[in-house]
Amino acid sequence: MAKNLMKGCEAIAEAAIQAGCRYFFGYPITPQNDIPEYMSARMPKIGGCFLQAESEVAAINMVYGAAGAGARVMTSSSSPGISLKMEGISYIAGAELPCVIVNMMRGGPGLGSIQASQGDYFQTTKGGGHGDYHMIAYAPASVQEAIDLMQTAFDVADKYRTPVMVLADGIIGQMMEPVEIKENTGNAPKKDWATTGWKKGERARAVVNSLYIEVEDLEEMTERLQARYRQIEKDETLVECYNTDGAEFILCAYGTVARICKTAIAQLQKQGVKAGLVRPITVWPFPAKAVHDAMCAPGVKMALCVEISAGQMIEDVRLAVNGEREIAFLGHAGSRVPTAEEIAEKVLAMRGA
Amino acid sequence: MKQFYVLIGNFGSGKTEISLHIALDAAKRNKKVVMVDLDVINPYFRLAERKKEIEAAGIKLLHPNFAYATVDVPSLPPDIYSVFIDKSDVVVFDVGGDPAGATALGQYKPNFEAIEAGQLEAGQLQVLCVVNPRRPFSATAELVLDMLSKIQLRSRLSINGFINNGNLSTETTAEDLRLGYDVLKRVADTTGIPVLYTAGRAAPLREFLDGKPDARYIGQVLQITTYMHRDWDNFTRYGI
Known part of the structure; x- marks a missing residue:
């Protein structure tokens, strides 16, 4: 097409x-x-x-x-x-x-x-x-x-x-x-499990149900x-690692925000700052290993999670990293979208700090 | 002589972009311009978002009461009727997409009829249907004809002409304009409604016209600047 x-x-x-x-x-x-x-x-x-x-x-x-x-x-x-x-x-x-x-x-x-x-x-x-x-x-x-x-x-x-x-x-x-x-x-x-009508001898009866009165039956399910x-x-876990090799800073973001992060990474590159992005494509299952490996790689100095929320995915990022690294956060609750400039500034400020 | 432009067409065909072009162009020629944002369909990507820029160009903008206030109440202010009797030179109606959007036009039928009957001045009304064949439900002459009959029924207005706005946004080539040309040629031959404008950015437009298409299906050439479309580098500034 x-x-x-x-x-x-x-x-x-x-x-x-x-x-x-x-x-x-x-x-x-x-x-x-x-x-x-x-x-x-x-x-x-x-x-x-x-x-x-x-x-x-x-x-x-x-x-x-x-x-x-x-x-x-x-x-x-x-x-x-x-x-x-x-x-x-x-x-x-x-x-x-x-x-x-x-x-x-x-x-x-x-x-x-x-x-x-x-x-x-x-x-x-x-x-x-x-x-x-x-x-x-x-x-x-x-x-x-x-x-x-x-x-x-x-x-x-x-x-x-x-x-x-x-x-x-x-x-x-x-x-x-x-x-x-x-x-x-x-x-x-x-x-063959679908409830499309049953004829004797053809297959077992198909039943669609989520009620299990017996504790053992529910446990089995x-x-x-x-x-x-x-x-x-x-x-089925999917993740994208972008520019992470040899990066000093690792950003973690998903969806639209990840795309904005890529623009920020390009801006930082121009200023000689090497930043990379680890982007969960599946948010469940969360790509914990990839996030950990990107953020805890030798040479990475700081890590930043960016979201249009008050900080939700950052909890999974912190679990993935399990205390090996401090994770900073940039985000806005509600609907204000972080800009590429804002993300780049945050990284530069962290670098200076 | 007062000129009315009414832009209708499928959702996302480029009506607002071309409306802005027509209005800003007229304002540059020192005409007194009024724009009417008549979109009761889409809370996003509408003229009201560009209120500051439009007013800075000396253009008066009328829009639904709650436009761009993130409230889904598409109520139209009564002062829209003023455009039929005021002293402006150019009035541009930017109508909501699809037959559903054209419904909002129906209530102004008596006013438009007064124009057509010469009670204002004759020959001042252009009802233009914008077509981009790269958008859904516009790819063939059959689809455009189907949309056309539905829009005419809902808007209670007859369409005077088409605008070929074949484009793929930032990836537009002459091929997109050529597709629009082919589709509209068939539609024009079937309906007798002419192609009055061909719109596009400079480079693809030039390449398309260099191919020497039949001038009867080109009309006036509108080389436009993009005001409305967001790419990923500027949407954070405007939101959606």
């Missing part, structure tokens, strides 16, 4: 369709409205289903139902709407069903703002919903990467029968960039999940 000029939201929606998604259930909220808008135009043309639900809670439970029937299905929302979906996400995790949820983060808490934010890191990586579950979460740093990760998200969701989140922000959602979307790469595996999570940590 030739390059097109697309907003992040539109590109994510089209990438999902090309990945084989034919069911979209959602409810409007800025700054992700362009996803349902796009889906509402495209789905009827390709025999898919777009449904604007009566609420976010209804939408995620429709996702639960469609996933149980074996469909490639997704929903999208933005921070407050994702909070509403959390109960359903926990049920989907408990019922071991695959689906993709897109969160275009906006400022919070509460209704917050309609500008970008990274305030949902805790919600995404530390549960959000109830119970001992995890959700794989991809954090794209460009519109093109968001497209590519949509395909991965659907494949990985099916592979592990787990909900997967694409954790972007209002900037990724609203920025328009020239991008390329690969056509029809969708290749869902056979789902949660142990199965935990074993799967260990496998995911081993095989």
Whole structure:
């Protein structure tokens, strides 16, 4: 497919369709409205289903139902709407069903703002919903990467029968960039566990359930999940190390902020300061080893974590480094985006201190 | 003679950018200019964001009451009606994207009809449809025709002409303008609605025109400067 000029939201929606998604259930909220808008135009043309639900809670439970029937299905929302979906996400995790949820983060808490934010890191990586579950979460740093990760998200969701989140922000959602979307790469595996009707002798009955009254039964399920999570940590962790070899300063950031950090690194380079970036592409599983190795390498003098939050991912960075190095923080709670100049100045100030 | 420009088209086709170009160009020629931000669709990337720059150029800007106040209440102020009777020379309506955005125009139908009926002055109204075939739902003549009929229905206005705005933002080449030319040639031949403008940045525009395309499908050439589009180096200054 030739390059097109697309907003992040539109590109994510089209990438999902090309990945084989034919069911979209959602409810409007800025700054992700362009996803349902796009889906509402495209789905009827390709025999898919777009449904604007009566609420976010209804939408995620429709996702639960469609996933149980074996469909490639997704929903999208933005921070407050994702909070509403959390109960359903926990049920989907408990019922071991695959689906993709897109969160275009906006400022919070509460209704917050309609500008970008990274305030949902805790919600995404530390549960959000109830119970001992995890959700794989991809954090794209460009519109093109968001497209590519949509395909991965659907494949990985099916592979592990787990909900997967694409954790972007209002900037990724609203920025328009020239991008390329690969056509029809969708290749869902056979789902013999799906509730698609049963004939005697054909297979065991498929049951979608997250309720286990017997303690032993629940433990068996949660142990199965935990074993799967260990496998995911081993095989699905994604990270980018940028300019880290021989760097004096290591920055850690994800998503949009990581891209701003790269501009700051280029500015610092001009002033003779060598800085590098370690960028988690999956925020769960967190690339703890790569972050540790980048920040604790010999020759690294200081480390800085940059976020559009009051400091959320920094907790995982500190756990990864485990006291071997002090981690400084630069960020703004709410929606104020750190600028490249601000990041470069912070590094220079740390250097002088 | 008072000139009205009404820019409509698909979401993200470049209406605001071209509106600004037309308005700033007129202001430079010492015309009295009013811009109307009629976008009730998108809370981002709108004229109201550029209020300071627009007013610094001596242009009056009217916009929805809460535009750029991060409140999703698209209520239109009554003073928009003043543009039909005031003493300005040039009025530019920048309309929201898609048929949904064009709906906001419908309420001004009697006023626009008065212009067309010569009750103001004849020949002053240009309703222009901006097309960028690199945007979703605009890549073929069929898609543009479909959008056109829906927008005309919702806006209750007839479109007088097209603007070829074929571009890939920072990666634009002459090829993007050529694609816009090919698509709009077919649309113009089908509908009889002419291509009145071809817009682009200097380099791709020059290369495209050097290829000697049929002048009947080019119209007036608008060499534009980009005011609205954010790249990664300047979005932190403006937000989204």
